[in-house]
Amino acid sequence: MDPLDQLSNTPQFQERFIKSKIKQLSDERELVQKKTFQKWVNSHLIRVNHKIQDLYVDLRDGKILIKLLEVLSGERLPRPTKGKMRIHCLENVDKALTFLHEQRVHLENMGAHDIVDGSSRLTL
Numbered sequence: 694m695d696p697l698d699q700l701s702n703t704p705q706f707q708e709r710f711i712k713s714k715i716k717q718l719s720d721e722r723e724l725v726q727k728k729t730f731q732k733w734v735n736s737h738l739i740r741v742n743h744k745i746q747d748l749y750v751d752l753r754d755g756k757i758l759i760k761l762l763e764v765l766s767g768e769r770l771p772r773p774t775k776g777k778m779r780i781h782c783l784e785n786v787d788k789a790l791t792f793l794h795e796q797r798v799h800l801e802n803m804g805a806h807d808i809v810d811g812s813s814r815l816t817l
Contacts (some may be wrong), residue, residue, distance in 0.1 A: 737764050749811040755785025757806070762789055765794070782809045800804050 708723040731748045745751035752758050756773045770792050773785045786805035
């Protein structure tokens with residue numbers, strides 16, 4: 694028997710192969726979700742002449758997120774805080790999350806830092 698065939702028949706090899714395949718499929722699924730959500734966001738932001746290029750990066754400062762919520766709700770949200778420092782970004786995202794909370798949108802275990810840090814799972 695070929696040594697490579699022997700190796701591929703070991704439980705350790707098979708387990709690593711399965712885990713690798715699961716991760717690959719999970720990554721592909723996340724990419725599809727990201728692209729889909731990004732297109733949806735852009736389909737609404739086009740009304741106010743805005744567009745995002747990268748969902749995880751462009752929502753970090755909270756300004757686009759506030760603009761998106763205004764478009765979706767038809768309401769005015771508090772003006773975004775000017776500045777590029779982390780504290781400004783956290784404040785802006787918090788304004789958006791507070792608005793969602795006031796609208797009774799329940800966000801489980803999610804804070805402004807998750808979006809500012811670009812957490813893919815929680816941003817989606």
